[in-house]
Amino acid sequence: MHRIDTPTAQKDKFGHGKNGFTRGNPQTGTPATQIDYSYCDAIQEEIANVIESKGVTLDKSKHDQLKLAIQQYVIDGKVQLSSATNSTAEDQAATPLAVKNTYDLASLIIDTFRPLDFESVIFSPDKMFHAVVRNDGVVGLYNS
Template identity: 50%
Template sequence: MHRIDTPTAQKDKFGQGKNGFTNGDPATGRRATDLNSDMWDAVQEEVCTVIEAAGIPLSKGEHTQLHAAIDRLIAEQVKTRLEKNQNGADIPNKPLFLQNVGLVDVLFKGDGRFLAGTFVSDAIDRTSIGARAA
């Protein structure tokens, strides 16, 4: 994708290096922005890529394809997310998860025993935390 870059584009309209369009001004002789195929090809392909990535065939008479494609792509991603209210119960491969976040070494000593809770400063009501090998 790129911004319009024809000689009649309004330079820096949206900030440094961010050209835009102008309707022109007959009073000052400023021409309206000329359109070119580079810019419109970029817009076309950016939109078509999203639609095709969602598995929707392009249809000339259909004007809701981009919306449908975005909905479909988001819905596909939502299916793979973890639910907050599951508190990790829906993690598909828990051992791999622990390994990926580096918790295997923290939770297990060299002999493979799980670390049991030891309370550092207040063993009576167990409000402080720590750990030791069971």
């Protein structure tokens, strides 16, 4: 796309190098901005590309296709919410329910080991993981 650049464009209307339009002024001899084919082609193709990129065929009788295409871009770009506790998706965010369920599961595992005395605890060299063996033979692996 480009800004209007015909000889009758209002120079620097929106800042340096940012031309705009003028309705003209007959009393001062300032002509109204005239548009040319390249400007019209640029606008047409910028809009049509957005609509067609969402798989929509341009329809002369519809005047909301650009709006619908933009709405679809917004919907497609959103991160979906998930209450799954085992999701590996990159485009989903955990809901408060998923966080609570995960916390509850972790608490259940911790509570399983807490009541009894441990027979032995083995740490990984980097202290990130440890295995616990309870006196009754139950084994657990924890991530520190």
